[in-house]
Amino acid sequence: MANALYDAGREGFLAGNLDWDANDIRLIFVDEADDTIDLAVDDFLDDRAVASRVAVSGSFASKTTTAGVADVADVTVSSVSGDQFESIDIYYHTGVESTSRLICNIDTATGLPTTPNGGNISVVWDSGSNRIFRL
Amino acid sequence: MSAVLVPKHRQVDVRREGARVALLVDGREVLAGDWRQFDELIRALQTQARLAEEHEKRDGIVGDQAILMRLGVPVGLTRNPALLRQAANEAAWNTRLRRYIPLKRAGGIKSQTVFGTPGVVLGPAPDPSKE
Numbered sequence: 001m002a003n004a005l006y007d008a009g010r011e012g013f014l015a016g017n018l019d020w021d022a023n024d025i026r027l028i029f030v031d032e033a034d035d036t037i038d039l040a041v042d043d044f045l046d047d048r049a050v051a052s053r054v055a056v057s058g059s060f061a062s063k064t065t066t067a068g069v070a071d072v073a074d075v076t077v078s079s080v081s082g083d084q085f086e087s088i089d090i091y092y093h094t095g096v097e098s099t100s101r102l103i104c105n106i107d108t109a110t111g112l113p114t115t116p117n118g119g120n121i122s123v124v125w126d127s128g129s130n131r132i133f134r135l
Numbered sequence: 136m137s138a139v140l141v142p143k144h145r146q147v148d149v150r151r152e153g154a155r156v157a158l159l160v161d162g163r164e165v166l167a168g169d170w171r172q173f174d175e176l177i178r179a180l181q182t183q184a185r186l187a188e189e190h191e192k193r194d195g196i197v198g199d200q201a202i203l204m205r206l207g208v209p210v211g212l213t214r215n216p217a218l219l220r221q222a223a224n225e226a227a228w229n230t231r232l233r234r235y236i237p238l239k240r241a242g243g244i245k246s247q248t249v250f251g252t253p254g255v256v257l258g259p260a261p262d263p264s265k266e
Contacts, residue, residue: 003250007234010246040234079261088255104250111255120258126251133250 002108005133008043009103012092013135018101020070021063024093025103027075027123029054029085029114037087037105045091045100054082054116057123059093071131075123080116087112088123090132104133193218201225205232 012018028048030037035052042048060072087107094100114121125132138148148159157167189196200212200222213219225232 003252005246005248088253106250106253108250109253109255111257114255114257117257117260119260122256122258124254124256126253128251130249130251132253133248135248 003104003106003133004039005104006042006102007040008101011043012101012103018092018103020065025060025063025072026091026093027057027060027077028089028091029056029077029080029116029121030087030089030105031083032086032107033083039105042102044098044102046097047102048089054085055080055121068135069129069131070133070135071125074125077121077123079118080121081118082116084113084115106132189213189215189218197222197225201229201232202235206236 009018013020028045030048031052031054033052035049038047055077057075057077060075062071062073064071087105088109089105090103092101092103109123138146145161148162150157150159151170154170155167156170156173157164159165196212197218200219203210203212204222204226211219
């Protein structure tokens with residue numbers, strides 16, 4: 001596939017349910033072998049199988065939205081172990097899975113798929129004009 | 136002769152005598168006539184049964200018909216004008232309908248979202264000798 005927004009993510013931005021720089025945005029490493037992604041139907045975190053979630057980051061820092069470009073500071077997830085993951089979901093963390101809106105899925109990145117070795121894993125965002133994504 | 140058991144323990148039998156067909160309930164003849172009359176009766180029963188089925192499954196029919204209408208597929212799942220009107224209304228206004236339509240056929244304006252290409256960097260594994 002390709003990196004893409006979830007339909008729920010688009011809806012969230014349009015309907016004002018997502019505020020990129022004010023909300024608690026996080027990422028999850030996803031083992032796609034344990035869950036089949038559906039960008040149109042999966043809308044909240046509870047639509048992604050628990051078994052497919054390899055690791056979750058903390059809250060994104062230094063979020064910016066200038067010119068519709070979503071950007072944050074690079075993210076490091078500490079001491080990751082578990083299954084190989086093939087993609088990364090970015091979502092709005094509310095603390096409740098059924099209201100944590102899925103924003104986008106990234107399956108095209110250098111270094112993917114990745115097999116955790118117990119060490120830290122960093123996600124370094126594109127330094128070009130599109131950063132994470134540009135609406 | 137064939138026999139069908141129906142609720143309330145009533146036994147329904149169908150019997151043929153030459154060109155004459157008879158319907159018996161609990162051994163009593165309740166309907167009898169020429170085989171042509173029974174052919175017409177069966178067709179009428181089938182028609183009513185299909186209409187009754189349509190009534191029971193009307194929500195599903197409306198939903199499926201609405202998806203077909205949204206996709207522009209010229210296939211009708213019913214001839215019931217009320218259900219067709221309801222389906223047309225759903226096709227026009229149900230914003231969640233596109234969830235059931237494959238992305239390539241959902242139409243609309245193609246997303247202009249552009250993604251960067253991040254990098255995933257795997258750090259060194261913990262050194263067991265230092266733990």
